[in-house]
Amino acid sequence: MFVLPEFPVSRPRRLRLTTAIRDLVRDVSLSPSDLVLPVFVSEALERPAPIESLPGHYYYPPTSKELVDHIGRALELGVKAFLLFGVPKVKDEAASRAYASDGPVQEAIRHIRKEIGWEPVIAADLCICGYASHGHCGVPKKCRRGVCIDNDATLEIYRRIAVSQADAGADIIAPSGMMDGQVKAIREALDGEGFSDVSIMSYSVKYASSFYGPFRDVMDSAPRWGDRRSYQMDPGNTHDILKEALLDVAEGADILMVKPALPYLDVIYRLHTTITTHPLAAYNVSGEYMMVKLLAEGGYGDYNSLMLEVLTSIKRAGADIIITYHALDAAKLLRG
Ligand SMILES: [Zn+2]
Numbered sequence: 077m078f079v080l081p082e083f084p085v086s087r088p089r090r091l092r093l094t095t096a097i098r099d100l101v102r103d104v105s106l107s108p109s110d111l112v113l114p115v116f117v118s119e120a121l122e123r124p125a126p127i128e129s130l131p132g133h134y135y136y137p138p139t140s141k142e143l144v145d146h147i148g149r150a151l152e153l154g155v156k157a158f159l160l161f162g163v164p165k166v167k168d169e170a171a172s173r174a175y176a177s178d179g180p181v182q183e184a185i186r187h188i189r190k191e192i193g194w195e196p197v198i199a200a201d202l203c204i205c206g207y208a209s210h211g212h213c214g215v216p217k218k219c220r221r222g223v224c225i226d227n228d229a230t231l232e233i234y235r236r237i238a239v240s241q242a243d244a245g246a247d248i249i250a251p252s253g254m255m256d257g258q259v260k261a262i263r264e265a266l267d268g269e270g271f272s273d274v275s276i277m278s279y280s281v282k283y284a285s286s287f288y289g290p291f292r293d294v295m296d297s298a299p300r301w302g303d304r305r306s307y308q309m310d311p312g313n314t315h316d317i318l319k320e321a322l323l324d325v326a327e328g329a330d331i332l333m334v335k336p337a338l339p340y341l342d343v344i345y346r347l348h349t350t351i352t353t354h355p356l357a358a359y360n361v362s363g364e365y366m367m368v369k370l371l372a373e374g375g376y377g378d379y380n381s382l383m384l385e386v387l388t389s390i391k392r393a394g395a396d397i398i399i400t401y402h403a404l405d406a407a408k409l410l411r412g
Pocket residue numbers: 203204205206212213252253
């Protein structure tokens with residue numbers, strides 16, 4: 077075992093003496109190209125509308141100039157990847173706007189491809205909770221305990237959504253519903269329709285978290301009955317971490333994801349050290365974003381420093397990719 081020379085030979089403060097020295101020896105750095113900006117497109121709107129529960133963010137009409145401008149501004153700042161969420165005009169039992177070829181996400185992607193081309197990396201969130209009247213990520217059915225989520229019937233809908241998103245021009249399909257076998261089903265569906273070049277970024281390790289509050293407001297996607305604990309993961313269970321991640325690897329995921337980020341930095345670190353073959357993404361979720369916003373608003377800290385410290389911690393834990401509502405603010409700072 078390597079033993080450090082003792083004080084006074086060892087003086088760690090030597091390498092913290094000036095900003096230039098600190099910058100020289102720093103080994104964790106953030107770049108705008110690490111960041112993914114979530115974007116919300118709503119087909120009920122004629123013009124952009126601010127999102128109250130996510131200050132600084134807007135709903136964009138799918139085929140609007142403002143959406144194109146928003147993506148263009150991000151590209152100029154070096155943020156090159158986007159995760160699209162759709163808000164339908166009407167929710168129905170079948171979540172039909174999730175896979176409609178003229179659904180909000182599909183329309184938005186086609187519009188961005190037409191106006192900007194293929195420079196932006198576009199990932200499409202794939203789930204039904206924001207589109208279905210019941211608000212669950214899977215199809216409900218009657219079962220012996222009352223109502224359950226029908227895993228395998230849900231996969232059939234996921235296949236349709238994936239193909240429609242790929243057909244619209246998505247680079248990456250990002251299934252977030254935590255159904256067993258979702259990556260396999262989506263890979264098969266994509267390959268079967270000629271989309272073998274479309275990647276899958278799986279929400280592999282996604283917890284039933286209380287930090288999603290603002291997002292559920294944004295999407296109006298809270299379950300109308302029950303909760304999501306029969307499919308999202310239990311924060312106190314560590315057996316499922318590798319199980320979920322390795323199953324997704326085996327099923328063909330290209331990128332793995334941990335969600336949320338801050339309360340699960342240990343999980344990010346574990347996956348970073350055990351699965352070195354796949355890029356790892358972390359979702360710095362809406363509740364984490366609001367924690368920083370509210371601390372700063374209350375005068376308890378500086379927004380920029382709080383934000384950079386949070387993002388650095390996620391990078392240091394081992395995330396290669398950070399999906400974050402801070403993306404544009406962070407990119408502005410990082411570019412000086
Ligand atoms: Zn969902």
